Amino acid sequence: MKKWDGFDIAIIGTASVWNGNERVDVLVYDVLLMVKQLIVRDGMTEDEAVEYIDFNIENAYIGKDTPVIVWQYHGE
Numbered sequence: 257m258k259k260w261d262g263f264d265i266a267i268i269g270t271a272s273v274w275n276g277n278e279r280v281d282v283l284v285y286d287v288l289l290m291v292k293q294l295i296v297r298d299g300m301t302e303d304e305a306v307e308y309i310d311f312n313i314e315n316a317y318i319g320k321d322t323p324v325i326v327w328q329y330h331g332e
Contacts, residue, residue: 257283258321260313262297266290268326275320283323287314290325 257270266289272279287309294305314325 257281258318258323259283260285260290260323263290263293265293271324273324278320280321282321285323285325287325287327 259267263285266285266287267283268286268289269284270281271284272281274280290309290313291302291305294300294308295302298305300308309325316322
């Protein structure tokens with residue numbers, strides 16, 4: 257399984273996804289934990305971290321086992 261470097265703390269599990277006619281296991285990341293990691297590690301603001309993830313990670317395709325990121329809803 258491929259993973260996003262420097263974001264191990266944000267891994268929340270695995271998922272089986274369809275890629276064409278093939279089922280593939282991928283890592284699943286919590287994007288809010290990724291944002292926190294960028295704020296702490298790289299000194300980004302929250303807006304900068306969200307923009308970084310949106311531009312560099314969220315729409316990236318690095319092969320059939322590209323990790324999945326989720327925006328978990330923590331509502332009331």
